[in-house]
Amino acid sequence: MSAxxxxxxxxxxxxxxxxxxxxxxxxxxxxxxxxxxxxxxxLGQLFxxxxxxxxxxxxxxxxxxxxxxxxxxxxxxxxxxxxxxxDCFSLLSRLGENLPGAVILRPTHSRLERNRVVSKPxxxxxxxxxxxxxxxxxxxxxxxxxxxxxxTTSAEALGKEYIxxxxxxxxxxxxxxxxxxxxxxxxxxxxxxxxxxxxxxxFDAIPEGMPTGKGLVFVTARFxxxxxxxxxMEDFAQILDRPPGHEQYRGSYEExxxxxxxxxxxxxxxxxxxVVFSLICGNGDAHLKNFSVLYDNGRDAAxxxxxxxxxxxxxxxxxxxxxxxxxxxSDKFDSTERLRFYSLLKSAGRDYENGYQxxxxxxxxxxxxxxxxxxxxxxxxxxxxxLELHVKSIAESMNL
Numbered sequence: 439m440s441a442x443x444x445x446x447x448x449x450x451x452x453x454x455x456x457x458x459x460x461x462x463x464x465x466x467x468x469x470x471x472x473x474x475x476x477x478x479x480x481l482g483q484l485f486x487x488x489x490x491x492x493x494x495x496x497x498x499x500x501x502x503x504x505x506x507x508x509x510x511x512x513x514x515x516x517x518x519x520x521x522x523x524x525d526c527f528s529l530l531s532r533l534g535e536n537l538p539g540a541v542i543l544r545p546t547h548s549r550l551e552r553n554r555v556v557s558k559p560x561x562x563x564x565x566x567x568x569x570x571x572x573x574x575x576x577x578x579x580x581x582x583x584x585x586x587x588x589x590t591t592s593a594e595a596l597g598k599e600y601i602x603x604x605x606x607x608x609x610x611x612x613x614x615x616x617x618x619x620x621x622x623x624x625x626x627x628x629x630x631x632x633x634x635x636x637x638x639x640x641f642d643a644i645p646e647g648m649p650t651g652k653g654l655v656f657v658t659a660r661f662x663x664x665x666x667x668x669x670x671m672e673d674f675a676q677i678l679d680r681p682p683g684h685e686q687y688r689g690s691y692e693e694x695x696x697x698x699x700x701x702x703x704x705x706x707x708x709x710x711x712x713v714v715f716s717l718i719c720g721n722g723d724a725h726l727k728n729f730s731v732l733y734d735n736g737r738d739a740a741x742x743x744x745x746x747x748x749x750x751x752x753x754x755x756x757x758x759x760x761x762x763x764x765x766x767x768s769d770k771f772d773s774t775e776r777l778r779f780y781s782l783l784k785s786a787g788r789d790y791e792n793g794y795q796x797x798x799x800x801x802x803x804x805x806x807x808x809x810x811x812x813x814x815x816x817x818x819x820x821x822x823x824x825l826e827l828h829v830k831s832i833a834e835s836m837n838l
Contacts, residue, residue, distance in 0.1 A: 442528065442534060443546040446479045446736070454502060455528040455548050458520045479670065479736035481541065483677045483701065495597050498526040500681040503729065504673060506530065506539045508682060510578055512646065519692040536581070539662050540670035540733075578604040578648055582641065582657070589641050589657070599663040602641070602777055605651025612817050613656035617618050618816030619719055620658075625807045626800070628711055631743045633658040661732065661743050669735040669743060675726040686726045690764035695727055695785040698741065702731060705741035706786045710793075712744055713765065717774060718804045720751025720828045725762035751828045752821040764766065771828070774835040798836065805833045 442454045444464070452466040464485075469489050470478060478488060484501055485493075494581050503526045507515060516523035519532050534543030555580060582589040584598040606612040617635045623628045633722065638644065638653045664668045674694050675686040691713050710731070714722040731739040742788045751759065751771070756760035766778035770810045807813055808829050814822050 439803075440531070441546050442527075442530060442543040444589070445542040445544070446481060446540045446806050447668060448540075449479055451479075451481045451485075453546065453548070454527075454530075461494065461496050462499050462527070463495075464499055465596060466490055466492070474772065476737070478538075478735055479729065480739075481670075481819070482672045484679050490616065499677045500679055501672075502526070502530060502543075502620050504676045505541065506533070506682075507579075530837070536670060540668035574643075578606065580604075580648075581660070582646065589636065599660040601660055602636070603656040603658075604638075604644075605649045605654070607649055607651075611652070611654075611821065612748070613651075613654045614816070614818065615752060615821060616656045616746075616748045616833055617831070618813070618821075619721070619749045621816050622719060622807060622813045623715055623744055623747050625810065625813060626715065626803050628715060629708060629741075629743045631659045631661045631745070647762040657711055660744065661745075671729040673727045673728050677731070680729075686706055687762050689726055692765075692781050692785040694726070694763075695782055698731075699785065699787045701739045702741060703787070705731075705739075705787070707796070708741050710782065710786060710788075710797065714801050715747070715804055717765075717771060718759070718801060718808075718829060718832050719747070720749045720771065721747055721762075722750040722760055722771070722823060723748060723762050728762075737773070749817070749821065752817070752824045772831060772835060774832055791834075798838065801833075801836055802838050803827060805838055 440456045442456075444451045444454050449470065450823070451470050452464055452469045454462045457463070457466070466485075466489065482501055506526060506529050512523050514527075515521075515527075515529060515533070519529070521528045521532070521680065530537075530543050531545055534545075537543065580602050582600045582602045584600070589600065589602065603613060603616065610616075613635065617633065620630055621632050634657055635653045636657045638650045638655060640655070644650075662671045674689075674697070677697055678689060678693060680686055680688060695706065695709060698709055698712065712729070714726070715721070722748065730742040730745075732742045733739055759771050761771060766773070766781050768778065779797055780790060781792055781798075783790050788792070788796070808825070817825060
């Protein structure tokens with residue numbers, strides 16, 4: 439049996455235990471349970487629902503698995519540490535000091551003894567102080583900090599923190615496409631973090647094997663970091679307790695709206711804008727992990743700034759002309775008749791007539807912004823051509 443202490447900053451929340459049969463248990467600490475509620479930071483909505491009972495699962499607890507990278511980055515991390523890529527617990531042990539949000543995982547002694555076995559040895563950190571971070575998602579990405587006019591990948595640096603997203607061999611010009619889509623979103627008033635396009639040459643070091651393509655890198659400020667303070671966050675795959683992978687695409691935008699209505703009603707309008715923008719910009723990758731809430735004061739949730747906005751429609755094929763989640767019972771982009779938004783507005787607690795007017799007003803703003811040269815010029819000519827057809831189709835179907 440192995441165990442990890444689960445902390446939010448300096449507050450111990452509980453213990454995560456991994457057993458010889460691959461099952462896991464999370465147990466709240468006595469100090470956390472006895473604290474006044476206003477002084478008790480929220481680890482996640484799942485844990486709030488389960489208080490004060492332990493959580494037992496026959497495999498990895500999905501909430502913690504979502505803190506780890508996926509795809510190529512998961513494979514690279516696993517090879518770096520000599521760990522099987524399916525061994526979530528060992529990866530969490532390695533990366534526990536540099537996870538998204540404010541959660542920290544540290545090897546510790548087990549609280550419980552079940553099927554007493556010899557504990558695995560604590561995995562020691564090693565390396566030169568670089569690349570010790572975990573960022574969720576499948577794209578090649580890494581954490582970096584400002585260093586003069588450039589960026590450093592040293593985990594010991596003290597500059598402003600960023601996420602750097604690199605070339606994807608499967609999707610040409612992906613950093614450029616993400617920059618262009620984020621710029622479009624910013625132009626229509628969507629809340630975005632600071633972002634820019636940089637060059638591979640701006641970095642003092644990058645991991646061996648990192649694909650660089652034409653040398654462009656999409657760089658965005660980390661909104662879960664503020665100077666030396668960590669701001670806790672969780673995505674909606676964690677909130678809805680869906681395992682990583684295929685399950686993060688199982689669900690609907692109405693599900694997210696219902697949760698936000700309960701935990702952050704002030705975020706509803708911003709979320710609706712993001713759904714409408716995803717429709718018009720052709721973002722078919724707006725899945726559960728690409729929506730998150732921040733707990734700036736430790737307890738009160740608010741929708742995070744927009745991230746991972748990409749006009750995936752420009753890559754059709756191979757990507758299909760489908761949304762990542764259901765909207766009004768359909769995942770098709772082209773099905774945008776008025777009644778499709780009824781269930782979304784109902785889930786959000788919005789009056790249908792006023793809510794639909796809000797949707798159409800914002801949709802016109804997005805379509806109008808597409809006509810700006812400052813928006814189109816950021817896309818490659820081929821991407822721009824494909825988007826022109828898509829935006830026209832959506833505008834016509836919504837009678838804009």
